[in-house]
Amino acid sequence: MSGFYAFLDALFLQANYNATLVAVGAALLGLASGSVGAFLFLRKRALVSDAVAHATLPGIGIAFIVMVAFGGSGRSLAGLLIGSTLTAGLGLFLVDWITQRTRLAEDAAIGAVLSVFFGFGIVLLTLIQTMASGQQAGLEGFLLGSTAGMLFEDALIIAVGGALAVLAVLVLRRPMALVAFDVGYAETLGINTRRVDMAMMGLVMAVTVIGLKIVGLILIVAMLIIPPATARFWTERTEWVIGLAAISGGMAAYLGAAISAAAADLPTGPIIVLVSAAFFGLSLFFAPGRGIVAAILRRRRFQLRVHLRQGLLALAHGEKILEPLTLSVLLRNGFIRADGVATESGRALAAKTLRDEKRWDIARRLHKDDAVASRYDGLTPIEAVLTEDEIAEIDVRLGPPQMVVP
Numbered sequence: 001m002s003g004f005y006a007f008l009d010a011l012f013l014q015a016n017y018n019a020t021l022v023a024v025g026a027a028l029l030g031l032a033s034g035s036v037g038a039f040l041f042l043r044k045r046a047l048v049s050d051a052v053a054h055a056t057l058p059g060i061g062i063a064f065i066v067m068v069a070f071g072g073s074g075r076s077l078a079g080l081l082i083g084s085t086l087t088a089g090l091g092l093f094l095v096d097w098i099t100q101r102t103r104l105a106e107d108a109a110i111g112a113v114l115s116v117f118f119g120f121g122i123v124l125l126t127l128i129q130t131m132a133s134g135q136q137a138g139l140e141g142f143l144l145g146s147t148a149g150m151l152f153e154d155a156l157i158i159a160v161g162g163a164l165a166v167l168a169v170l171v172l173r174r175p176m177a178l179v180a181f182d183v184g185y186a187e188t189l190g191i192n193t194r195r196v197d198m199a200m201m202g203l204v205m206a207v208t209v210i211g212l213k214i215v216g217l218i219l220i221v222a223m224l225i226i227p228p229a230t231a232r233f234w235t236e237r238t239e240w241v242i243g244l245a246a247i248s249g250g251m252a253a254y255l256g257a258a259i260s261a262a263a264a265d266l267p268t269g270p271i272i273v274l275v276s277a278a279f280f281g282l283s284l285f286f287a288p289g290r291g292i293v294a295a296i297l298r299r300r301r302f303q304l305r306v307h308l309r310q311g312l313l314a315l316a317h318g319e320k321i322l323e324p325l326t327l328s329v330l331l332r333n334g335f336i337r338a339d340g341v342a343t344e345s346g347r348a349l350a351a352k353t354l355r356d357e358k359r360w361d362i363a364r365r366l367h368k369d370d371a372v373a374s375r376y377d378g379l380t381p382i383e384a385v386l387t388e389d390e391i392a393e394i395d396v397r398l399g400p401p402q403m404v405v406p
Contacts, residue, residue: 007261022257022268023261025158028158028159029211030252031253032163033223033249034223038246040224042238045106048095051091052205053088054114055091055117056087057142057143058117061083061127063079084209085209092205141213145219150213158210166246168199179196179197180200181238222277223253223276230245230283231244231248233291234290249276256273259271259275304325306379308329309353311326334346358398363390
């Protein structure tokens with residue numbers, strides 16, 4: 001119970017100073033990473049973020065060595081982020097250069113840059129551990145994130161960086177959304193798609209660098225990919241995907257930071273990613289349009305409609321119905337009695353169903369070269385496709401209706 005109260009304190013920013021700093025910084029980072037990642041997701045270039053993230057590691061090591069060489073402690077977050085930004089930019093440039101100047105696909109370029117830069121970074125971290133000032137550097141925390149002992153200056157850098165990234169998304173959202181959705185259409189509007197792509201990648205690099213302290217270079221990729229994937233389950237509109245991705249990322253980061261603050265032994269970065277994954281899982285199952293449960297319900301409703309139609313046609317032809325589900329559907333809708341005999345409403349609807357079937361036969365012959373014919377699926381009411389005049393014309397050819405014999 002004490003852990004729950006500690007969680008509530010962290011959630012409402014009533015916990016200790018460090019927990020409050022981390023929660024605010026993480027929320028802004030989540031908003032930025034979700035909105036920026038949405039463009040990558042829509043542009044189908046999500047793996048670029050992986051290369052950018054891994055390319056930051058050598059910069060962290062080099063920045064530490066340079067700061068120590070000039071008499072500093074090497075732990076300045078601003079200096080480490082500057083170093084990581086430079087190598088991340090170099091990695092991004094190399095991915096683009098390899099893709100543009102060689103026959104290698106982008107995924108191959110990403111794999112090459114990612115592995116080489118990360119390997120070089122690990123070598124630098126190993127060398128730093130042999131230095132007199134490197135044993136307590138804590139640079140390994142940038143791999144998975146480390147918020148313990150975060151200073152006000154550190155939180156301020158993360159918060160300001162996250163806020164600026166969100167502001168940049170708001171300013172550039174229209175051209176980036178057009179490029180992400182349809183490059184060809186964006187070019188016809190006179191948009192320089194290459195510059196927009198570069199701006200998009202620059203924002204990815206900025207969010208990656210900002211998030212190193214909280215979630216680390218390995219897990220920041222999840223913060224860029226999972227929220228927009230979650231948002232995609234809930235909407236078909238581009239602007240809503242971006243907004244929902246930002247909200248999902250911000251909520252996951254804030255809740256993850258609160259949970260981590262309530263349980264001191266739990267690392268913040270992995271908890272944030274797990275909360276984000278939980279949002280994704282809930283959306284995967286319960287989103288009303290694209291979720292698994294909604295798909296199961298749609299399939300069930302379709303199945304019941306098919307059994308209803310088949311049952312009504314069987315009643316119209318005087319056939320004995322043996323399928324249990326068909327009998328259950330007809331009985332539940334009051335079209336048959338418990339003994340299987342058709343009710344008055346069942347006979348009327350069965351006669352209409354049979355007549356509509358004959359109407360569709362005539363409609364397909366009349367509209368054989370028309371899109372109307374392709375809309376017949378056996379379940380769509382004919383009144384939803386044809387006008388009253390067209391149905392009347394078909395009825396003239398068909399003759400008077402007949403009732404189903406009980």
